[in-house]
Amino acid sequence: MKTVATRFAPSPTGPLHIGGVRTALFNWLYSKNKGGKFYLRIEDTDKERSKEEFKDQIINSLKWIGINYEDGEYIQSKKIDDHIYVANELLKKGLAYKCYCSSDEIEEQKKRAKQKKIPYIYNRKWRDKSETDYPKEINPVIRFKSKIEGKSILKDLVQGKIEIENNTIEDFVILRADGSPTYNLSASVDDHLMGMTHIIRGDDHKINTFKQIQIYEAMNWEVPCFAHIPLIHTIDGKKLSKRDNASTLDDFSSIGIMPNALRNYLLRLGWSYKDKEIFDLNESIKYFNLEGIGKSPSKLDISRIYSMNEYYIKNINEDDLFKFLKTYCETSKEKIPDSAQKKIKNSLHFLKNKAKTLEDIYKNSQFLIDDKFQIKKEDKKLLDKTAINIIKLFIDDINKISDFNRKTLEPIIDNLIKSNNTNFKGVGQPLRICLTGSRFGPGIYDILCSLGKEEVYKRLSQIG
């Protein structure tokens, strides 16, 4: 058995969206599961639309979510000579031919087909012409001689058998009038040269596969296995596209979604293994297979992304969580000051219980960093005379204790509740407001203990 080799081959003509990332993930997981290799190929042969920034964005996205690839990026535009060479080989073998139709002529035919409501297919006008007929003044395109008769069968690893009449596949262009190769040529040549064994891609490529297989066969190359995965749809059931609002990984990371959570979500979108929902990295490699991929498109559901993220926040170890938080703050908020790092890390055990996202942790941890908060008007109203009095009594009480922890604080607060004839809220609410600037947030004891005696004293003394 050959070593499994897969690739992800995006074109840098727009930002990579979450659907593309899932395709990359499936390829990566498949190769890892088989002990194989995974490559990244940048398909940048469209010079006009390819942008360096998109290439960088693709690379960074894969890096962020933890998909690594062999040997750096394979840049397709650097291999154009190989593609042209193959085109000429096909020409020599008589398996491709020069077509002298002008673009206008082709456009005209398409238009007419549309008017008559009949399917357009190139009429193979130059397929069997001899060289003596060639006009001198036009640069020809090279077309592949597609099979005209019979059927082709694709044994797709996800979709099963797909049958198609050969005459529905036209003589497609492999070399443009300017001599540059087109997608179907470049992709097959590269996949062959890179030794790809399995091509896993969106099912929008199904028809291309029938074209590409013909190129393989014409060149006597071994045909790889194909697996066409259903596309991800938007909530209104349309294919995720580079234009209109298709979410990128940046969109998710900037609201505090963690890469491992998104990876898990993406894995389970259109793939399943029994009833299992949570897959850590090793498990996802261990269990991933092509059989588990469903045949129907699936819709992106943001609430599941949140809940997956929440699960990871609550269940990964706090060292890792803190690393994610640190990175998140640096890239999307502001760097956590050195002086606050330890405090926040030590507070994660309660901060994480209130968080769905890293942003939630960030927000709820602000009181640890910043004591110059503004108390909201409606909160200030709650700080009436009795409340202020309770706070003063509390200050006196904590000055009497040397150890400052839950055990020593509980009796103090209990006493205050009794002596002021109030309930926990009557004491807790004013304290929380004065210490954090908000009615909402962590538990009172968590706030007190994480700030420490001195800071609590300092903040409370300013009130009144």
Next chain:
RNA sequence: GGUCCCUUCGUCUAUCGGUUAGGACACAUGGUUUUCAUCCAUGAAAGAGGGGUUCGAUUCCCCUAGGGACCGCCA
């Protein structure tokens, strides 16, 4: 319009001819609680429709309907 593909709770899905059709998210209700949450319990919620095959179909086949993808000298 042509070709190809798809169809189980709102969403992601389990089931590989026999199940009270299961789980997760979301939702609703109740409980715990120290605000906001968490957590726990409970509930509502699905086989597109019609034919076959079969002792028995969500599962296999056909038709219909609905949805999607592709139909570039883009990738």
